[in-house]
Amino acid sequence: MDLLSLFKEYGDKQEILSKLREDQSLRGYNNSELHIIAAIGDLEQPNVTSIAGHMGMTRGGICKNLKKLTEAGLISSYQIDGNAKNIYYRLTDTGKIIYEKHAEAHEAWLARDIVFMKGFSDKQLNQVRDFMKQYIKHIDQRIEESEKNGESKQ
Numbered sequence: 349m350d351l352l353s354l355f356k357e358y359g360d361k362q363e364i365l366s367k368l369r370e371d372q373s374l375r376g377y378n379n380s381e382l383h384i385i386a387a388i389g390d391l392e393q394p395n396v397t398s399i400a401g402h403m404g405m406t407r408g409g410i411c412k413n414l415k416k417l418t419e420a421g422l423i424s425s426y427q428i429d430g431n432a433k434n435i436y437y438r439l440t441d442t443g444k445i446i447y448e449k450h451a452e453a454h455e456a457w458l459a460r461d462i463v464f465m466k467g468f469s470d471k472q473l474n475q476v477r478d479f480m481k482q483y484i485k486h487i488d489q490r491i492e493e494s495e496k497n498g499e500s501k502q
Contacts, residue, residue, distance in 0.1 A: 351433045374449055384413050388423055388437050389447040395436050
């Protein structure tokens with residue numbers, strides 16, 4: 349199996365394991381939606397631009413998800429007095445529950461996988477870390493080129 353196939357298999361299996369172990373209340377939301385909820389809960393005065401930057405997503409992708417999350421009653425928008433231009437987002441009470449459950453699931457995932465990684469030397473982990481940083485940089489450059497060329501399908 350080549351390396352890219354292994355990345356795909358890893359992603360698929362992580363998704364399966366997450367679905368099997370996650371709280372039932374998280375099942376109706378995809379990863380992007382859950383991470384937007386997390387970003388709104390973590391960021392100070394989150395708006396489309398700050399959420400997009402935090403997540404490495406396009407503003408269009410964020411807007412699409414914000415609309416769905418607003419319709420689902422998980423977030424609401426607000427403006428700061430004297431600034432009618434900028435729109436910010438906050439979690440509703442239901443959104444706060446999802447935020448907490450997602451944080452708990454994330455902590456469980458980290459605890460599970462840290463145990464696995466302890467079986468490898470620092471040298472091995474550093475090699476994987478360096479590879480992943482370079483690969484992510486490569487993907488970021490492709491994203492930037494595509495956005496610059498207007499190739500976004502969102």
